[in-house]
Amino acid sequence: MLPSFIRIIATILLVFLIDSAAAGNTTCAGNMTQWYTDAVGETACMTYQRLRQICNTNYEVPNFRQNTPGDQCDDQLQSCCCNSISWALSMLCMNCQWDVDGGSVSGIDAGIGAYGMYRSPSGPFCGPGTNQSLPSDIQAAVCNKDIKLANFLYELFWNDGAWRVVYTMSTAVKDEAATNNNMYTHCNSTTSSTLSSSTGISTASAAPSQTTTAASANSTQKINIALIIGPVIGGLIVLVAAVVIARSCLRKRRQRLVRVSLDTDTDSPYAHAMAVVSPYTVTDSGES
Ligand SMILES: *[C@@H]1O[C@H](CO)[C@@H](O)[C@H](O)[C@H]1NC(C)=O
Ligand SMILES: *[C@@H]1O[C@H](CO)[C@@H](O)[C@H](O)[C@H]1NC(C)=O
Ligand SMILES: *[C@@H]1O[C@H](CO)[C@@H](O)[C@H](O)[C@H]1NC(C)=O
Numbered sequence: 001m002l003p004s005f006i007r008i009i010a011t012i013l014l015v016f017l018i019d020s021a022a023a024g025n026t027t028c029a030g031n032m033t034q035w036y037t038d039a040v041g042e043t044a045c046m047t048y049q050r051l052r053q054i055c056n057t058n059y060e061v062p063n064f065r066q067n068t069p070g071d072q073c074d075d076q077l078q079s080c081c082c083n084s085i086s087w088a089l090s091m092l093c094m095n096c097q098w099d100v101d102g103g104s105v106s107g108i109d110a111g112i113g114a115y116g117m118y119r120s121p122s123g124p125f126c127g128p129g130t131n132q133s134l135p136s137d138i139q140a141a142v143c144n145k146d147i148k149l150a151n152f153l154y155e156l157f158w159n160d161g162a163w164r165v166v167y168t169m170s171t172a173v174k175d176e177a178a179t180n181n182n183m184y185t186h187c188n189s190t191t192s193s194t195l196s197s198s199t200g201i202s203t204a205s206a207a208p209s210q211t212t213t214a215a216s217a218n219s220t221q222k223i224n225i226a227l228i229i230g231p232v233i234g235g236l237i238v239l240v241a242a243v244v245i246a247r248s249c250l251r252k253r254r255q256r257l258v259r260v261s262l263d264t265d266t267d268s269p270y271a272h273a274m275a276v277v278s279p280y281t282v283t284d285s286g287e288s
């Protein structure tokens with residue numbers, strides 16, 4: 001009984017997490033970047049959002065501006081977006097969002113210097129950042145979170161800060177055909193795309209802690225248990241709190257309803273009207 005209860009709570013939490021991570025303008029207006037979605041399994045905007053959420057969990061893909069750069073690197077922790085890979089993804093996302101009727105048929109290119117503007121929204125913001133690679137901790141996080149960053153995102157780079165959509169697409173489509181869509185070789189184990197296998201959890205907990213290189217299997221086990229127990233306890237607390245709050249709300253509402261129906265002569269007409277219109281009245285009467 002208890003294990004199934006825990007599983008239910010874990011599922012609710014997971015759905016909640018996935019739900020809250022999926023906000024933002026990540027859908028494409030047309031099918032210009034369909035080649036990306038087909039190959040990677042998600043839109044370029046979604047990949048971009050997941051990459052930036054490593055550094056800023058609250059990041060959501062905004063509605064891009066119509067002029068390049070459509071978005072900018074402005075997170076306090078800059079290492080996720082202060083690089084040419086994030087820049088290329090932002091341009092792909094822009095092409096995804098602005099692929100509207102009457103939009104540019106051949107897509108949106110970025111001119112010389114646009115990369116610099118992406119990195120410096122207001123004066124110098126990013127440092128030199130990294131080009132054609134990610135900082136090693138970000139790369140490890142990308143691999144642990146199973147974010148598929150295709151090789152062409154690393155390889156293509158225009159020194160003058162420009163970016164070209166058709167050239168990018170052609171390269172990607174060629175790579176995909178040449179490698180049979182095995183073009184995500186910057187992680188050692190991208191082939192396994194299981195969402196939450198136990199091995200996934202153990203690598204996720206073991207990889208970022210570089211200080212404990214001699215971590216024994218025992219401590220990994222402990223971390224795993226903590227990883228599993230933590231959310232469950234959190235979920236239980238949230239559930240209990242929700243029940244308590246819901247109960248006290250219900251009780252208050254009942255008391256208010258009783259009071260209002262008794263005081264109809266003296267009270268303002270609004271209070272009565274509100275009690276009748278209240279969407280919760282139906283549930284309330286259904287319960288009692
Ligand atoms: C993209 O959409 C257009 C019109 O909506 C359609 O004619 C075309 O075949 C589509 N292309 C792909 C690759 O799905
Ligand atoms: C997404 O962004 C595009 C471009 O900024 C905008 O035209 C579109 O309305 C947005 N979609 C949603 C659902 O907000
Ligand atoms: C990356 O490229 C930009 C623009 O080409 C340049 O300003 C920046 O210094 C480069 N960063 C590194 C680390 O080379």
Ligand SMILES: *[C@@H]1O[C@H](CO)[C@@H](O)[C@H](O)[C@H]1NC(C)=O
Pocket residue numbers: 139140143186187188
């Ligand atoms: C992949 O494995 C090699 C050695 O096997 C290692 O040097 C490299 O850092 C690993 N890359 C990642 C992203 O973990």
